[in-house]
Amino acid sequence: MAKYDLYRELSRDIEPPVISLENVTKDYVDGLHALKNLTMQIEKGEFVFIVGSSGSGKSTLIRLLLKEINPTSGKIMVNGKTLSRLRENSICKHRRGIGVVFQDFRLLQDRTVYENVAFAQRVIETPVIKMRREVPRILSVMGLSEKMDRYPSELSGGEQQRVALARALVNNPVILLADEPTGNLDPKNSWEIMRLLEEVNRRGTTVVVVTHNREIVDAMQKRVITLNKGVLISDKKGGYSNAKN
Amino acid sequence: MQKISTFFYGIGQGIKNIFRNRMFSLASISTMAACLFLFGVFYIVLSNFEYLVRSAETNVGLTVFFDEGTTDERINEIRALILRRAEVHKVEYISAEEAWEEYKNTKLSPELAETFGDDNPLENSASLTVYLSDVSMQDVLGRYIKSLEGVRKLNDSAGIADSLSGMNKIITVVSAAIIIVLLLVATFLIGMTISTGVSVRKQEISIMKLIGASNYFIRIPYIVEGILIGIIGAAIPLLILRLSYSKVVGMLEEKFSTVLNVVTFLPPERVMRVLIPVSLLIGVGIGFLGSVITLRRQLRKIEVGV
Numbered sequence: 001m002a003k004y005d006l007y008r009e010l011s012r013d014i015e016p017p018v019i020s021l022e023n024v025t026k027d028y029v030d031g032l033h034a035l036k037n038l039t040m041q042i043e044k045g046e047f048v049f050i051v052g053s054s055g056s057g058k059s060t061l062i063r064l065l066l067k068e069i070n071p072t073s074g075k076i077m078v079n080g081k082t083l084s085r086l087r088e089n090s091i092c093k094h095r096r097g098i099g100v101v102f103q104d105f106r107l108l109q110d111r112t113v114y115e116n117v118a119f120a121q122r123v124i125e126t127p128v129i130k131m132r133r134e135v136p137r138i139l140s141v142m143g144l145s146e147k148m149d150r151y152p153s154e155l156s157g158g159e160q161q162r163v164a165l166a167r168a169l170v171n172n173p174v175i176l177l178a179d180e181p182t183g184n185l186d187p188k189n190s191w192e193i194m195r196l197l198e199e200v201n202r203r204g205t206t207v208v209v210v211t212h213n214r215e216i217v218d219a220m221q222k223r224v225i226t227l228n229k230g231v232l233i234s235d236k237k238g239g240y241s242n243a244k245n
Numbered sequence: 246m247q248k249i250s251t252f253f254y255g256i257g258q259g260i261k262n263i264f265r266n267r268m269f270s271l272a273s274i275s276t277m278a279a280c281l282f283l284f285g286v287f288y289i290v291l292s293n294f295e296y297l298v299r300s301a302e303t304n305v306g307l308t309v310f311f312d313e314g315t316t317d318e319r320i321n322e323i324r325a326l327i328l329r330r331a332e333v334h335k336v337e338y339i340s341a342e343e344a345w346e347e348y349k350n351t352k353l354s355p356e357l358a359e360t361f362g363d364d365n366p367l368e369n370s371a372s373l374t375v376y377l378s379d380v381s382m383q384d385v386l387g388r389y390i391k392s393l394e395g396v397r398k399l400n401d402s403a404g405i406a407d408s409l410s411g412m413n414k415i416i417t418v419v420s421a422a423i424i425i426v427l428l429l430v431a432t433f434l435i436g437m438t439i440s441t442g443v444s445v446r447k448q449e450i451s452i453m454k455l456i457g458a459s460n461y462f463i464r465i466p467y468i469v470e471g472i473l474i475g476i477i478g479a480a481i482p483l484l485i486l487r488l489s490y491s492k493v494v495g496m497l498e499e500k501f502s503t504v505l506n507v508v509t510f511l512p513p514e515r516v517m518r519v520l521i522p523v524s525l526l527i528g529v530g531i532g533f534l535g536s537v538i539t540l541r542r543q544l545r546k547i548e549v550g551v
């Protein structure tokens with residue numbers, strides 16, 4: 001653990017940040033800033049919480065990172081690519097480096113657990129042989145080996161979120177973005193998901209979690225970035241309450 | 246390897262889409278079929294018309310009759326004069342005797358013919374039949390022939406040929422207009438089919454976008470769907486037209502054979518040789534265009550949905 005942290009510290013000097021925003025402003029409506037002058041860096045292998053009240057710009061940040069929307073001004077770099085320079089038809093390649101999970105899971109109800117996860121590989125044209133190897137592997141990491149042939153409606157919320165996690169991770173993204181991943185889960189399942197996110201992070205994936213869950217943020221003692229009305233008001237390691245000070 | 250599996254995926258999903266979206270697919274296929282059926286009918290009528298006009302042009306020429314008492318010598322002179330003209334293909338001489346024999350044999354019953362004995366009631370009906378190589382010169386030639394001395398009467402087929410090509414033009418314009426309207430309707434309906442297909446699978450598409458599927462991969466099932474609708478919509482009328490062509494032509498030939506032995510129809514192979522590739526091309530083209538145009542609009546509306 002300590003050794004890994006040391007490695008992380010060292011690599012920080014060599015590798016550029018995996019996510020970098022410089023003076024990013026986003027106005028959906030002229031003059032109203034959803035994000036204002038946001039500058040931040042997230043290094044490869046970090047685990048970061050993004051907190052802030054509703055409407056503070058957390059989802060806007062995720063949309064920007066996925067290049068679903070473009071900033072009004074400022075520069076965004078993800079995985080070494082400047083997003084404003086990406087052409088329309090390379091946006092999909094950019095997104096393959098980012099796994100995303102949501103509060104509402106977004107699973108395809110007419111497909112089994114296996115098919116939902118395989119879907120993520122199928123749509124990026126992964127060879128079938130590779131798919132047959134990797135889908136069961138990630139499902140076993142998520143503890144879902146027994147549920148491969150079930151449909152989402154037959155699963156608990158926690159299990160569904162694990163399927164969504166498996167789908168987000170099966171293509172080995174550099175970054176995992178989670179927008180309120182525990183918003184629909186009870187405490188037990190929330191902790192289960194957080195444990196898995198930590199495990200994913202330990203294996204080298206950069207994890208960014210948007211959450212309201214004060215208890216979890218306080219307990220995990222990770223880096224916490226706090227937004228308020230589109231402005232970064234705090235960025236430090238520790239808990240939720242700590243960040244608010 | 247990957248591209249081949251994507252190809253089959255596209256075809257599989259495209260077929261699934263057609264069944265999933267049965268009502269609209271059926272409407273699109275029917276409109277396309279109706280459109281290409283009409284196109285086929287127009288094409289068949291027009292090409293047969295043209296064939297008819299062309300055979301009329303070569304079969305029916307000008308028939309020249311002479312004043313009473315015109316000598317065979319003068320007739321020969323006139324014949325030579327006519328032959329000298331560039332637009333003339335061939336001139337045939339039919340003597341009065343031949344004309345009477347022909348008339349007797351084709352139009353009169355043997356009993357009635359007998360009553361004439363050796364008399365020739367068509368004594369002054371020796372004629373020249375003039376075949377043109379350029380039918381548009383018929384008027385000019387007609388005027389020239391009439392001006393020659395000894396010419397009594399001129400029967401021409403200009404009327405027939407003219408009205409045939411006149412009708413041909415009207416039919417072409419009207420049918421082209423109808424077909425264009427129908428093609429627009431077909432394109433629109435295919436667009437509707439594709440856009441309902443897209444909206445039914447909105448969630449799936451937004452997940453595909455989120456995961457990083459290429460635009461090409463997202464589009465391919467819908468493009469396949471559009472093309473399949475086009476192919477099916479073309480195959481149905483082609484089949485119907487091919488099967489009914491021989492029957493209809495057979496009926497018409499039987500009905501009109503006694504009246505007009507100049508009426509001949511194109512063999513079905515010759516009609517289908519043009520109709521099959523053209524219909525398929527229109528079907529595939531409209532299917533492709535209809536889906537591509539709609540996709541461009543519809544897919545842009547679907548967001549990753551963060």
Ligand SMILES: Nc1ncnc2c1ncn2[C@@H]1O[C@H](COP(=O)(O)OP(=O)(O)O)[C@@H](O)[C@H]1O
Pocket residue numbers: 028029033034052053054055056057058059060061
């Ligand atoms: N599509 C949009 N059009 C206009 N305003 C928007 C849009 N999306 C978000 N906003 C505004 O931007 C601000 C930030 O929203 P959002 O990023 O969704 O916040 P959060 O995810 O932190 O709740 C809010 O004031 C919201 O009303």
Ligand SMILES: [Mg+2]
Pocket residue numbers: 058059060
């Ligand atoms: Mg939000």
